[in-house]
Amino acid sequence: MTAMQLGLIGLGRMGGSMRERIRRAGHTVIGYDRNPELSDVKSLAEMAQRLDAPRIVWVMVPAGAATQSVVDELGGLLEAGDTVVDGGNSRWTDDEKHAEELGAKGIGFVDAGVSGGVWGLENGYALMVGGDKEHVDRLAPVFEALKPEGPYGFVHAGKVGAGHFSKMVHNGIEYAMMQAYAEGWELLEKVHSVTGVREVFRSWQDGTVIRSWLLDLAVNALDEDEHLDKLRGYAEDSGEGRWTVEAAIDNAVPLPAITASLFTRFASRQDDSPQMKMIAALRNQFGGHAVESK
Numbered sequence: 001m002t003a004m005q006l007g008l009i010g011l012g013r014m015g016g017s018m019r020e021r022i023r024r025a026g027h028t029v030i031g032y033d034r035n036p037e038l039s040d041v042k043s044l045a046e047m048a049q050r051l052d053a054p055r056i057v058w059v060m061v062p063a064g065a066a067t068q069s070v071v072d073e074l075g076g077l078l079e080a081g082d083t084v085v086d087g088g089n090s091r092w093t094d095d096e097k098h099a100e101e102l103g104a105k106g107i108g109f110v111d112a113g114v115s116g117g118v119w120g121l122e123n124g125y126a127l128m129v130g131g132d133k134e135h136v137d138r139l140a141p142v143f144e145a146l147k148p149e150g151p152y153g154f155v156h157a158g159k160v161g162a163g164h165f166s167k168m169v170h171n172g173i174e175y176a177m178m179q180a181y182a183e184g185w186e187l188l189e190k191v192h193s194v195t196g197v198r199e200v201f202r203s204w205q206d207g208t209v210i211r212s213w214l215l216d217l218a219v220n221a222l223d224e225d226e227h228l229d230k231l232r233g234y235a236e237d238s239g240e241g242r243w244t245v246e247a248a249i250d251n252a253v254p255l256p257a258i259t260a261s262l263f264t265r266f267a268s269r270q271d272d273s274p275q276m277k278m279i280a281a282l283r284n285q286f287g288g289h290a291v292e293s294k
Contacts, residue, residue: 002141003026003027003028003141004027004028004056004141004142005027005028005029005030005051005052005056006022006027006028006029006030006051006055006056006057006058006142007029007030007031007032007047007048007050007051007055007056007057007058008022008029008030008031008032008057008058008060009031009032009033009044009047009057009058009059009060009061009070010032010033010059010060010061010088011031011032011033011035011038011039011060012033012038012060013118013288014060014114014116014117014120015031015033015060016031016038017118017120017121018058018060018087018114018120018121018125018146019031020121021120021121021124021125021145021146022142022145022146024145025141025144025145026145027141027142027145030047030050030051031047032044032046032047044070044073044074044077045077048074048077048078053079053081053082054081054082054083055078055079055082055083056082056083056085056138056139056142057074057078057082057083057084057085058085058087058112058142059071059074059084059085059086059087059088060087060088061088062088062089063088063089063090063091063094063239064090064094067086067088067090067094067098068094068098071084071086071098071101071102072101074102074107075101075102075105075107078102078105078107079105079106079107080105080106080107081106081107081108082107082108083107083108083109083110083135083138083139084098084102084107084108084109084110085109085110085111085112085139086098086109086110086111086112086164087112087114089113089164089167089238089239089240090111090164091164091168091243092111092130092161092162092164092165092168093161095109095111095130095160095161095163095164096160096161099111099131099160099161108131108132108134108135108138109131109135109160110129110130110131110135110136110139110160110163111129111130111131111160111161111162111163111164112127112128112129112130112143112163112164113127113128113129113157113163113164113165113166113167113168113170114126114127114146114167115127115128115167115170117286117287117288118286118287118288119286120146123148124146124147124148124149124153125146125147125148125153126147126148126153126154127143127146127147127153127154127155127163128155128157128162128163128164128166128167128170129143129154129155129156129157129162129163130156130157130158130159130160130161130162130163130164130165130166131156131159131160131163132159132160133156136156165247167240168240168243168244168247169244169247171238171240171241171244172240172241172244172245172255172258173258174214175237175241175244175258175261175262175265176257176258176260176261177212177214178214178261178278178279178282178283179257179260179261179264179275179279180257181214181215181218181278181282182275182276182277182278182279182282183275185197185201185218185275185278186274186275186278188200189227189274197222197227198219198222198223198226201215201218201219201222202219205219213286214282214286217282217285217286218278218281218282218285220285221278221281221282221284221285222281225281228274228277228278228281229294230293230294231277231280231281231291231292231293231294232272232276232277232280232291232292232293232294233268233272233273233274233275233276233277233280234268234269234272234273234276234280234292235265235268235276235279235280235283236265236283236289237262237265237266241258241261241262241265242262244258244262245258245259245262264276265279280292
């Protein structure tokens, strides 16, 4: 294995764990975060200075203005031959813009949809990557360090934007799967004949066609709070569900289940929905997302 060196911007819940996993694989990571307690350097300029050319910089900051600001600053700090990876949850159309802006300066750009949440450090991160083959191949040791062990968990999905588009669809499917578990849970809780709803969910973990990691996380949540009495039935959306529905409209692809699951989250903000307690619990289990107590 060739030891790599890279800069990593954004050392929060995901970025901090990714830094640790990459280091455990024997690579050097110079991390920057606005929080000096997390950061290895005081500025992006210092990070760029400490990296050997050709440099690799991985960005893990919120989508939109924050990512654009970092890309703009990196465009002035990096040089031709360097490569920038956006591993956040950017919209794929932003990837195309960033690739064009950096490409004009000879800087490569790769978009990486990253899934794994708070469990990624231990289990590895699923990676969906978009960009030119030469840029993606250069990052192979880093992708290998981050992905789960075994043959799966990484895909070069296509051109720039393909990684984040794939991750967006992944999240749309996730919305619909969580909604199905939540609806089934509410119906089981409603009838008087079923007295052990948590144990019914637990029984599904082996031998059934609906077993999944999300089901395992649902059981974890019910073990912590059997009837989810401590939660308010309110669930946010990350934005990617909306983008998935918008892309479906643009491409005339029917997505009734994913669309309905997104709209149900909107409904949760109006009433204390029992189904949304399960959605909120699942989001907390796999991603460490905040929940609202009663």
